[in-house]
Amino acid sequence: MDTPNKPDKDILIDIEHLKKSFGNNTVLSDINMKLYKGENLVIIGKSGQGKSVTIKCVVGLLSQDEGQLKVLGKEVKELNDDELKDLRTKIGFLFQSAALYDSMTVRENLEFPLRKVLKMKEKGEINKRVEEILSAVGLPDAINKMPSDLSGGMRKRIGLARTLILKPEIMLYDEPTTGLDPITSHEISELILQVQKNYKTSSVIITHDLVCAKTVSDRILVMDAGKFIAEGSFSELRRSPEPLVNSFFKNTML
């Protein structure tokens, strides 16, 4: 399940026969996937099929039971704590709820990775990067607000800003438009495209939102029962005879 004829050096995430179970419940049965440099890879599927579990395995939040999972050439399960920490600085993860630190202001949320991960101390440099990234996500005025003062869309943008401030090579988006109105969802989708263009990131986007999938995807994987059952562009999958894939796209007006 991957696009052939691309050089190995362009493979940022390489997953082969990944399996993951929780007790007696097998969530990932046989995941095979590659993320290539510069692409936006969208994963769609019914709820509970293991989409979020897959990207959490990529970033080491969950450990796989079997299989190979290489990120930027490194086998994730073989990394020690310091090596995993180093790898994570190259990956940005936007959680479904944005996961902003709710006891800190927006400024402090954005400063946190700069101070704790990059160990930056120069206040001028920190302020400059915070203001730049807030402008990039279109929220320069939110700098002194608390997360509880922000709308859902604003929280997503600030969450995105907090991941981008470390300039990651890979971005993982877990349901970036869930719970948002169509206009805000479109704005987030456009922001994902801008991130790809301006920051040269490669991304994996988990979503149910077909509008978002159509907007941002270079390639789409359809997941069912813990494995990928179809792959292609949005227009290819829309014409797919595969019943589950067909049912996903059946009622869309796109």
Added chain:
Amino acid sequence: MANNFSLFRNKVLEEAGSQVYFMASFFRNIFKSTFEMNEFIRQCFLLGNKSFPLVSITGIILGFVLTLQSLPTMKEFGAESFVPKMVTVSIVREIGPVIIALICTGKIASGIGAELGSMKVTEQIDAMDVSGANSVQYLVVTRILACTLMVPLLTILADALAICGSFIAMNLNQYVNYHLFFQKCFMSLSFDDLLPAFIKSIFFGFTIGFIGTYKGYNSNAGTESVGFAANSAVVSASLWIILIDAVAAQITNAFVYT
């Protein structure tokens, strides 16, 4: 029944193993890279400052009530003049550390358990780890060390205020010269009373911080688990405090108060 017992046994062993692993993680992260001094000081301020009014009131009332309850009995034996000594030694050795630790368990352990549980449920801890920051060092180590430092200090404060409360209670019945009263109190105290109690309160503080952070950091998904983490932190920490006190009493009786 055998099946239930083995399930229960496995659950207890898993929990014990998990706590040992968490303890090891705490010690491993104390000196790892740069210590989070700012967050540690912030936690000391939050835990100490926010507990100050409750601990102060508790201390005063403790001394006040203990004196009022002891006076009638001591009067029967004509031992009224021993009340300052009795109250002071009782509070400093035992009642002060234990009661204040139990008060702090309700205030601090539940607060930490709920805070970290809420952060776990909303994936803030995962976000911290995924960004490359050290959530154990930032959230766990700072809070446990802050508790270990602040609970003994709060205990000393409460003990002092309890002695003041005792003075107030003595003066309700009859006039007692403050100089005489406090001289009797402090002359009755020795190093053997102060040091074991202080060491005991350090262990109490560590227990409160450890249990609170453990329950919160390891809570399950769902808002119900936040309440469970807070409640469980209070219950577990309270039990551990009583157990530690029992062990400490045996040790001090065997080696100190001979």
